[in-house]
Amino acid sequence: KLRQGVQRLLGGQEPRELIHAIGQLIGLGLAETLAAADGVQGREQLFRALLGLFRGAAQLAGAAVIFFEDIHWADTGSLNAIGYLAEAARSLPLLIVCLARPTLFEQRSAWPEETVMSLEPLTENHVRRLVWDILRKLPTIPNELADLIVNTAEGNPYYVEELIKILIEDGVIVTGGDEWQLRESAATQLRLPPTLNGVLQARLDRLSAPERVTLQRAAVVGRIFWDDAVMVMNRHAPQPFTAEETLVALQVLSKRELIFRRKSSVFAGISAYTFKHAILRQVAYDSVLLRDRPLYHKQVGDWLLLQSGERVAEYAGAIAEHYELAGEETLAAEMHERAAVTAAETFELVRAINHYQRVLALLTDKPQFVEGHLRVQERLGGLLTRQARLAEAEESFVAMQGIARTDGDLVKEAQAWLGLAQLYRQQADYQALMEAASQAEDVAWLIGADLELAEALRYRALAVWQGGDWETAVLIAERALDTSRKLASRRSEAASLKLLADLHLLRGDGGLLTTITMQLTTLVENIESTSLLPDRAFVCLMLGELHLDLEQFGTAGRWLQRALGQYQALELQDGAAAALMGLAEAARRQGEWETAVLHNQEAQKLLLGVGNRLLDLTAGTQLAAALLGMRRWTQAEQVLYPVIEAVEQQTVKGNWYQLGRVYRLLATAYLGQGQVGEAQLAAQRALRLVAEEGEGGVLEQTAVWKLLGEIGAQAPAGRQIMLVDGVTYDPAGCFAHGWQLLRDVKRGSNHARVALLLAWAA
Structure with a gap:
């Protein structure tokens, strides 16, 4: 059926990948029935498939109209799809019409190229014209009857229609032929229900028993229902109806325009019906005992x-x-x-x-379902983390850890601790990170779970490093590397090597950095198995990020491009977005601002498609940094606000390990617009946040001190002296403090030193 529909729209063409993508988007699961090698993954690809379908239809017919009904009930993904079509189809002869209640704008306040047409209640004159139009076959319409309907309807056309149908069903109005008749004696005794629900209930009360119970059972099925489902319910009722009796009842209900038969059905050989209105369905359902x-x-x-x-x-x-x-x-x-x-x-x-x-x-x-409970908690925690709902994710992993410990499932307990460690890293809560990593390490070591052990060691090394114990952090990271090599996990080995590189970059140990680079290069060259292709892309990504940290931008770009191509071939959008973000950062640090903006925007599209809001926070932060390089102060400020809002809402527990950088960028945007006071407040907030990063946050601290010096230099006379943590600083003092912090730092220090000296000289 899907093939046939696509063929009709595209003039007989049958693009298999397009059919497969649309099938996946609507949940048909066509992977087994279509011979596509790999299912289309990533909502971006799926949206493009939809765009391709409607582009083909519009070009074939000259123009196309898409109508979406009741989208206030649509899920987020469906709304994203509609928004994508509206944005991407600007140049097409395509009109998208959406019917929705005002509650839609509580979910989605703005749409590309939107024109909002509010359907207000009908005026009294419009209601009267509607009454005249419906009753046009009456020789005359008494003013008393028209006034009664108009005054009761309160501008609701559906009420008018249903009320007149009651008059017809009660014999007050006799239809048939070219001319209707009004029984004036009955019209003078009318007692009309004052509400729409009352009118609809009155219509239900006038149905025969078979018609009423058939409608009630149909309402249980839903707004859309199927005749066979109602037949089954009627057949098994205490007072059963045959299939023929059910069909007769459905025909009567259709004739009364309470329900309508749909032109097509998702179930072959079974007719589908829909209630005329959602309110009617609700009234019918509410009448079920x-x-x-x-x-x-x-x-x-x-x-x-x-x-x-x-x-x-x-x-x-x-x-x-x-x-x-x-x-x-x-x-x-x-x-x-x-x-x-x-x-x-x-x-x-x-x-x-x-x-x-x-x-x-x-x-x-239900303790008998503990295995399923653990499985669901783990998946839920992972999805909540991707959605940046970190407080909820923490609750899920804490519950998982408790259940796993009670049940004696040590593997799941270790994985729960690792889930918590990831959250605490994102929240820059290094004390909690130390506890979670240590617990995961103990449990993983006890059961010989080397993969979990290596990950736990990496998290503990990071926590120890942030606590200021560099030497111990290196030893722990080396243990993680040894463990990874023992279990022959390329991805774990690459992550451990990258962590060691981060540690040695800080101290400028060139010999070890060269060795790590060679080991990563050898690792990627030795991956040939098809099943390990995602690992190869990951190692390329690690190499790109390492060369980026070394300020070797050309080499970094080549590795990141290689990672991007491999992730795209594998249709792994998270990895592709990470590679694009690396390329964007390389471009930004070379002053290629427009390229950086484009790469970050492309990354954000991919992340939106797969719902990775957590990584999108970083992409948004990097985009703002690139915009600041172009001196687009206001636009950068507008990009940063949603990031801050997402982080500081309760769901993320108010902190994120890059929040200090976000506030520094916001302060820069304020300063660029001449808002010195706001810039100073934001910069001091940034300084408090980056100070919590310990040794790993020295470069960011330096950048904030440089910014404070620039803010002081632009402050009005008499306000250039700033109080920071109880100590007064003039602009030169801020620059000097930043320079002092850079004294023993090697990682990325060339760029930071030059930037600080230029600002100081200015």
């Missing part, structure tokens, strides 16, 4: 599970909702987990998180 609802929902869940067959992942979310409302908690948890996996595979991370959270709520106090 509470004691009957669980059984009905169980029947619908079972029916959907049977009908979906191999496409169960597509309907897992709906099935889970029905099972949950039926009180079938175990079945609901299983379906929610399936729905979460599908959502994560299509990069709908918010939806995946919601489903995983439902699983945990359903499995509470």
Whole structure:
């Protein structure tokens, strides 16, 4: 069916990759039925596939219109897709029309190329014209009747339509032929329901028993429902109806315009219907007895599970909702987990998180499902981390660690501690990082889990380094390297080598840095297995970042380009974004501002596509730095505000290891706009934050002191002396303090020294 639809839109063409991408986007899972070698991954590619579809349709027909209904109920990923189409299709003859309630703008306040048309309540004159139009076949329309409808409707056209249908069903208005009749004697005794819900309930009360229960059971299925599902429910009712009786009831309901038959159905041989309005469906559902609802929902869940067959992942979310409302908690948890996996595979991370959270709520106090509980907590913690919801991720990993320890699952306990270590690193909480890394190390050593042990050692080395004990940090990092080599993990070995390089860069140990560079180069050249291609791309990335730290920008660019190409070939968007960000930083540090901006913007698009908001914080920070290089002060300021807002909201616990740099960049943007007071406040906030970074934050501290000197130099006379941590500094004193910090630092110091001296001289 998907192939046929694409062929119709594209004039008979059948681009297999396009079909595969669209199938993945809507959750059809076509990997087995289409011979594409690798599934299209990354929401960016999927969005481009949609754009290709509509571009082809628009070019073939000369123009195209896309209509989206009720998008206030859409998930974040669907809204992103619509936004992408609107942005990317500016030059196409394409009109996108979206119908939504105002609540949409609470989720998404701005859209590219948007024109908002608010549908206000009809005026009294418009309602009267609507009444006249609907009742145009009456010879005359009494003013009393028209006034009654107009005054009761309060501008709601749906109320007008439903109210007139009640009049027709009650025989007040007799339809048929070219001319309708009004029974004036009945019209004088009208008692109209004052609300739309009352009108709809009145219409339901006028239905026969088979029609009413059929509509009620259809409402349990949903706004869209299928005749076969209702037949099953009617057949198993205490007072059963045959399939023929159900079909007759559906025909009557269609004739009364309470429901409409859809032109197509997702289930072959089964007719689909939709309620005329969501409010009507809700009124019908509310009229179902509470004691009957669980059984009905169980029947619908079972029916959907049977009908979906191999496409169960597509309907897992709906099935889970029905099972949950039926009180079938175990079945609901299983379906929610399936729905979460599908959502994560299509990069709908918010939806995946919601489903995983439902699983945990359903499995509470069910110790027999401890394995599933641990699995879900681990996945949930990972997704929350990617979404930069670090406080929630911490709760998930803490719960995972407690359950794993109680159950005696030491592997999962070590992994939970490592999840916490990653969070504490992001939050620059080095004391907590030390505790989590040490706990992970102890557990991993106890069970011989070398991969987890190596990662724990790297985190502990980082915590020790930030605490000022460089020598011990080097020893721990060397243990991590030895452990990685013992288990033959190229990725772990490369990460350990890069950590050692970071440590020795600070002290300028050229001989060891050359050795590490050669070892990384040998490592990447010896990776030939197809299964290890992601590891090879990662090692290239590490080499690029190492040469970038050494200020060897040409070599860094070559390794980063190589990493980018490999990640793109593997369709691994996180890695591709990281490589682009490295290229952007190399360009920025060489003064190639526009290139840096473009690379960072491309990285942000990729990260948006795969829902990696955490890495996007870094991309946004780097983008602002590049914009500042172009002296685009206001634009840089606007880029930094969302980063600060994301970090300082409660979900991230108010800190991030790059927040000091963010405030330094914000201070620079303020200074560029002549806002000296705001710049000084932001710079002092930056200094307090980077001071917590310990030895690893010396370069950033130097940059802040340089900025404080520049701020003091631009301050009005009499305000050039600043109080920093209880000590007074003039501009020269700020520059001198920064120079003193650079005295024993080698890593990246050439660029920092030149920048500081130039600012001091100015």
